[in-house]
């Protein structure tokens with residue numbers, strides 16, 4: 215299978231005055247295209263740190279990161295911005311929508327930075343919102359939407375540039391169980407359509423949607439298992 | 448990302464924070480307004496003064512005790528202590544000076560009432576006692592009748608020549624020539640009527656009566672200094688004439704060699720240049736004040752932009768997370784600062800030009816748009832926007848995406 219992510223000896227160190235804190239001690243793994251991976255681990259184990267590095271929001275202290283055959287660890291700010299814009303769709307626990315903009319504009323925003331024309335942008339954004347079932351909420355601002363609806367907007371925004379990779383850091387953490395299930399179904403659906411998905415969670419129920427589970431403890435990989443496909447047993 | 452998108456974005460942000468934007472931009476409005484209003488009013492005034500001054504005949508200058516434009520405060524002691532210019536000195540000057548073409552002595556009284564029969568004027572008429580050359584030195588032409596004769600000066604005759612406004616007020620239907628007129632309650636006979644002369648600085652030049660200077664001295668006494676107006680025969684010997692009149696008058700008034708003149712000589716040209724140097728001080732003052740105001744406004748913009756960057760750290764993080772480049776963020780905040788200062792600048796310019804011109808119109812000057820100052824205003828606003836917007840914008844742009852996202 216084709217490799218999408220290749221991480222080797224990633225270390226993330228935070229210098230806190232006198233102390234040094236290793237959020238990631240030494241992490242290596244590979245993720246192939248169209249995989250659905252859940253990263254699990256107790257709070258503070260380094261899951262978000264790892265996701266932020268994969269999502270090019272943060273840079274590792276050392277180690278290499280190859281995304282889609284390109285060495286991300288060598289890239290400058292502008293190239294990273296381009297990767298974040300085109301290759302990665304990030305879904306956050308706290309949604310991170312622009313509070314003063316409506317759903318449509320929030321979803322449109324990555325396309326704005328991609329330099330796509332207004333008319334085309336609106337069409338793509340409308341389609342993305344429709345695909346998460348929000349065709350009748352396009353003009354609503356985040357504070358006029360429920361938590362589940364907000365997360366759908368965030369997912370539509372993550373999808374809109376047709377990225378190679380969708381990252382979701384505890385996407386159901388701020389949602390009730392039922393809404394969380396709906397969001398997970400949405401992500402499973404995206405995976406079945408060919409998207410590569412990495413999700414961070416500490417809930418087993420949520421993780422069961424993924425075929426592969428990487429467990430992290432204290433900045434190290436503790437376990438990495440892929441469930442066999444049903445027919446393979 | 449297109450600059451148009453960024454522009455729209457910045458406008459939207461400013462719109463969602465209207466009150467703050469208005470308060471911030473009002474600093475710029477005040478700074479630009481003050482400089483544009485003052486410059487507009489001064490330009491209007493200056494052009495008014497220049498056209499108003501041409502009322503003095505060409506190649507003509509005036510001799511008087513006090514300077515025409517007195518910068519050092521009202522009638523300061525240096526001028527007050529000078530001896531008056533007397534009738535005798537004037538007559539002697541006419542005899543002794545050699546190079547002039549026309550010379551007239553003037554003794555003015557203003558705020559008088561003229562009457563004829565049941566008609567009376569407002570108390571804003573001027574009487575001038577003078578000598579025959581006055582009609583040439585002051586460029587007043589007699590339309591009907593005649594001007595004063597030498598004989599009428601000698602005999603201190605009760606005759607006068609009146610301006611058009613006096614005719615319109617007192618002789619609406621009849622021909623004034625030969626008629627009796629009361630000037631400040633004294634009887635005179637009208638012997639001539641002037642051609643209309645118009646206005647200068649919003650004051651009519653046609654509300655006058657001219658009488659023999661001797662009569663004037665008889666009526667109003669000798670306690671005031673006279674003016675002397677002199678016309679040179681041509682432009683070429685204008686300065687020669689000024690020199691000749693000056694040196695003869697110095698002798699007549701007993702000024703010792705090496706001492707300063709104890710009288711002032713001024714012409715259209717010297718008046719214009721002294722008005723100009725006077726307005727120059729105003730311009731420097733206004734420029735300085737406006738500079739301070741713009742500086743304060745710029746600091747205000749910077750302050751608000753810094754607050755805005757801090758408040759919107761999360762927004763910056765979100766934008767960066769979905770692919771905004773540092774340059775996109777920099778432009779966004781910079782454009783916001785420039786829009787603030789530009790809108791302020793344009794409002795300031797419009798208000799400034801309007802009120803400057805209103806002042807000008809009130810002072811009877813013509814309407815002007817000081818294009819140079821409008822451009823200077825716009826350019827300095829842009830500069831203020833850029834200078835004071837760059838730092839906050841840079842601060843926003845260099846934020847690390849994950850740090851910005853985590854900001855609470």
Ligand SMILES: Nc1ncnc2c1ncn2[C@@H]1O[C@H](COP(=O)(O)OP(=O)(O)O)[C@@H](O)[C@H]1O
Pocket residue numbers: 228230235236237255256257258259260261262263264
């Ligand atoms: N910006 C930071 N500065 C210092 N320490 C940090 C920072 N971000 C995370 N850490 C620390 O790194 C460790 C891993 O954090 P994180 O990746 O957020 O854990 P989680 O698995 O709960 O998502 C924690 O101990 C956390 O305190």
Ligand SMILES: [Mg+2]
Pocket residue numbers: 261262263
């Ligand atoms: Mg976390």
